[in-house]
Amino acid sequence: MPGHVLVAPDKFKGSLGAVEVAARVAAGLRAARPEVEVVTMPVADGGDGTVEAAVACGFRRVETVASGPTGEPVTAAYGVKDDVAVVELAEASGLHRLTGGRLAPLTATSYGTGDLVAAALRHNPRQIVLGLGGSACTDGGSGMMRALGVRLLDARGRELPPGGGALADLRALDLDGFACPPGTAFVVASDVDNPLLGPDGAAAVYGPQKGAGPGELPRLEEGLAHWADVAERELGVRVRDDPGAGAAGGVGFAAMAFLGAEIRPGIRLLLDLLGFAGRLDGARLVITGEGSLDGQTLRGKAPAGVAEAAGRAGVPVVAVCGRRTLTDDELRAAGIQAAYALTDIEADVRRCMTEAGPLLERLAAGLAVDRLSQAPAHATD
DSSP: OOSEEEEOOOOBTTTBOHHHHHHHHHHHHHHHOTTSOEEEOOOOSSSTTHHHHHHHTTOEEEEEEEEOTTSOEEEEEEEEETTEEEEEHHHHHBGGGSGGGOOOTTTOOOHHHHHHHHHHHTTOOSEEEEEOOSBSOOSTTHHHHHHTTOEEEOTTSOBOOSSGGGGGGOOEEEOTTOOOOTTOEEEEEOSOOOOSSSTTSIIIIIGGGGTOOTTTHHHHHHHHHHHHHHHHHHHTOOOTTSTTTTHHHHHHHHHHHHHOOEEEOHHHHHHHHHTHHHHHTTEEEEEEEEEEESGGGGGTOHHHHHHHHHHHTTOOEEEEEEEEOOOHHHHHHTTOOEEEEGGGTOOOHHHHHHTHHHHHHHHHHHHHHHHOOOOOOOOOO
């Protein structure tokens, strides 16, 4: 059976990044079927690992110092290729950037994401792809806009402190230091379709994940409402109810309102950007995956997006994962013929996390025996 195997997984969160997942799967395939050509293409859906996936597909990694979610300086990266830049919110403003892992639901800020956008703009890109996911903050993107020159003022004309908790005191914006960069289009990669406010909004749905308790959620909601009222009045737009406005604690709202960003499903946008169709051409099998194949997978996560794109090209898809809760029927409905889980070969979930790399190689070797014939094919790196 001719053709290569395309390995296109997302990360195994908490265990392995997408690049290492792809490398481990490839190693297992080659150990069992050395004659089969294997091509690796780590993918992402806009969350953690988006820049890493872009770099693996030819983007140049650029590092800069940015503000972390509670103000401490961090070294963060973005990707550049030709006239496109990829900025990942989680690089500077992600939960994993919180000092000591201490959650800061009222004071965490997206300022560092603005630092990254400002750095990327120095390359004069035609397009900036902004990956949203894994944020530590619920500040409506106000921190990002501060870094880009917007001043947030209270009733006395004083600048507000950072974070979503302070937004309830917002009364006016000073836009003199901000200008939407001409010639640069912004596109948000996000699989979240929540509005900014309400029971399905940024605070209500995602605030608890960032440490907000029952007593803090109303303040965050009030702050986001003030932010939306003032920003939309000043800018002459209305985007608070648009799908995706609630992404990343409301950063989606700021991207649309201030930067004119278009929001697109993360995995579809990234697959287009990274040239998935070209690597899919001539493939005999696609192997995708992520740490947990569950109900969230079906809501636009990377494996579902990979399976959809491969299905349109008539290429069969199987998945690897740490664990799975989806039934065979649910997998098939998503275009995935079968799933191979680490828990199939190791019952100890803790070991599946700590020894994910070697276990994944074993799993991939078994997959190769099941799925790949021994018909001659050219083996390459």
